[in-house]
Amino acid sequence: MEWDFLIIGGGIAGASVGAALADHGSVALWEAEDAFGYHASGRSAALFEESYGLPPVVALNRASRADHAANGWMTPRGLMLLAVAGQEDTFDHDLTHMAMEPLSLDEARAMVPILSPDVTRAALHVEAFDLDTDAMIQTGLRAVGQARAGRRVTTITRIAGGWRVQAGPDEATARQIVNAAGPWADRIAAMAGVRPLGLTPLRRSMARIRAPGGHDVARWPMLMGAGETWYAKPDAGALIVSPAEEAPSDPVDAFADDMTLAEGMARYQAAVTPEVTRPISTWAGLRTFTPDRCLALGGSEVEGFWWCAGQGGYGFQTAPAAARLLADLIAGRAPELDTATVAALDPGRLR
Template sequence: MQHYDVAIIGGGIVGLSLAHFLAPTRAVVVLERETAHGYHSTGRSAAEFTLRDNAPEVNALARISHAFMENPPEGFASVPLLTARGSLWIGTIGKEEAVTQARQKAEAAGIAVVPLTVVEAIQRVPFLDPAYVAAAYFDPNYWDIDVDTLLQGYARSARHAGAELVTGAELLGARHENGRWKVEASSGAFTADIVVNASGGWADTVAERCGVAPAGIVPHRRTAITVDLPADIDVASLPEINEIDEIYYFKPDAGRLLASPADETPCEAADVQPEELDVAYAAHYLEEATELKIGRIASSWAGMRSFSADRLPVVGPASDNPAFFWLAGQGGFGILTSPALGQLAASLLTKQPLPEAFAREGVDPAAFSPGRFA
């Protein structure tokens, strides 16, 4: 029976980021239940890198990750992982003060945002409705992430270092006996010293199949639609557009405009599909804030964002079995923090010091430990 140092359950971007950092020094296998990596949360992300409105602990991870994405290892990616886009924040009549307060909060945090008049906002996004927009500012600290290139970079690097990536392999169960895990998967059985739970919305299910207490990871559904814009609008040059209370957002996406009602509805872990009401809300907000008339929705989908009780990631050994390692609860920031979370988990698993960037950013691994819920 094949034996591995570490078995990672879940081949999304977080599981593969760990494999990238861990495979050079450990024998690693990654099990992905779908036939392709990143099918669920990773593949349905809005692909945005932003430091706005995250918890301070998450922003610290994001800053570490930004350095990796700006300057990835040689041969990791053939195209840039980040493309500057910027984010336009708008508020309608009655929300002028909320816009001002949000701008001042960003400035106090050292973010160089740009206050805009309504005219200047519409110059940046010409289809905004001037009767709707009452206040605005621009945040340049927003980038598009090339998620597929990032995901494939992790996978290619892990394979090159000797990791075995297995798709179509669902975890059926695992028993920890005599210091080793006996893992039963739909692809076959093997043994491992450590099992890492990087299974996103299925994290609690995987824990239960391994005889470990769940951590209370709850998946939430988020919806998005895309629509075509008039031919005279340069979609690629548009910023992301955010409602100041984050009721909705719009952004360019593959030549179309993506719109989301920013819904966050608890759901069962599954191949989630959009609800008609949420699709209707996305179209409604787009028509309310702009002069566009939505005659046809080009596409619609939903993805999962999985949260712990305090909405911070859960990273570290389980309290009831240290041979079971949690790497879950990344919410809507799993992609943008994946380099930092992969390094953090790899350092904890190998008992090696964290890179200096973690100390500079004041990252305390205890903030993410599963033991905080005990």
């Protein structure tokens, strides 16, 4: 069967674009791993924070919020910013940039009773939400005509009227390709004879620890150190703690770096009183950025090859609006976003 669209990549980028394109033709989606959402999408902090990112990213966040709410993907969480001595200037910058409300230390400790006496400043943004990442991916996958895992692309060939794509013995032809391959997106482009964008995968390590001091953490906000030097997020009765590092990596199945985790745990420890215990588990994910840290959404110099890449740490929260933008561009419709934002997301800016 010849498809109108073949999407390469089965994380949130590919799944959401698949759903957006389903009304415009037949859609197939291929994922290299044996499970959808295995890499970055399966290892996300899964938070919607509207003010997180550069202006074009924030525009996508804002345009996505109604979709998240309408689909029931958002659950109230809140985000608390913390500083210890010496971090006040960084704290003030974050406070303004993220439009947060200052808290007294007594107010902060009433919400999170484990805060250390070393914490000197606190602020809160109530309008931060957990996202149901599995529901988001499954909604997208259900909308496409064919979703296949375990299809690692080996060759892409330009043919009359479209493309022939092979994954080992499996073959598909499509009029157009959407490259949503995350850390591997530049490699997919090179296979198709498309100029890569200079994407950089950055590793981020995470650890799950037991709820500190036996507290019920379910209603705690996500905690973040000034300058995003660490974060801690309640998850299924435990805490996920990350040093929030950005270590350049090849496109791989990432693993946590023990030394980096230890350094991040020390920064977290400075803000809380219970002693950090041995992690229950550790893992890492790759957050893939373009050189200017904005997404790449749009066409390439080769007709019929489209980019949906460079989501960085913003993939889930931007997914609805990012997918609509790309579908509008493919369909030749005027996007809902302003022209400056569309231009800032156009992959052509990187060529």
